[in-house]
Amino acid sequence: MLQLSSRFAVALVLLAAAAVPVAAKDKAPMPRPAQIQQLYDCREISDAAARLACFDREVGELQAADTQREITFADKETVKKTRRGLFGFDLPDLGIFGGGDEDKVKSVETTVASTSNTVNGGYRIEMADGSVWVQIDNKRMPLAPRPGQKILIKTASFGTYFLSLEGRPSIRVRRER
The missing domain is CATH 2.40.50 (OB fold (Dihydrolipoamide Acetyltransferase, E2P))
Structure with a gap:
């Protein structure tokens, strides 16, 4: 009887593993915040004075958004520390702490x-x-x-x-x- 139960358990595990969809290796990146995209768009302006005016305006808006906590910046080391601090919690993958398995704390x-x-x-x-x-x-x-x-x-x-x-x-x- 024990052998039958073990076989049944193995069959269930294999069935469950086959039913779970394989996650895409290359997930689509999160959309870039509008403030950042608008700053990047300034590079496309060919007139130097207009481009500089665009950069000044967009950097000012980006700084205001940062001051009002509407946008937050984090470097790779900060993200690593945050992931390490959250290790063990079952959190949804919001894409804000890195992308794939290589970034996961094991x-x-x-x-x-x-x-x-x-x-x-x-x-x-x-x-x-x-x-x-x-x-x-x-x-x-x-x-x-x-x-x-x-x-x-x-x-x-x-x-x-x-x-x-x-x-x-x-x-x-x-x-x-």
Whole structure:
């Protein structure tokens, strides 16, 4: 009976995998903000005085939009830090933090700030970066996590994550905050 159940589970997984559409490798980029496009359009003006006037006007409008927080700029390093800070949250892909799989954070290394036990005997671990992770499996760790210990959290399957404490066998966790 157990063998039949295993085969059935494998068949279901294969069927589900076949049913999921393959994501396009090259997604269409997000449309450029109107303020930026208008600035770029100034380059097309052939008359030097008119082009300069266009640049001055559009840069002024861009600065006003930035001051009023209607538009925000972020460099690649800021985007990386933001993605790392959001690691573990199931957020929709809005295209604002980079594009493809090469930009995705696949693991995070940090240290334990504090730990507590959950009602089901697992751990709730607060990290030095402020994130909080909760154990969702029933594996027992040989030693309880202590402040200052190094943690590696890696992406697992089905929206879960593996947490490894100083290279020991990992436990399955989810991000709480």
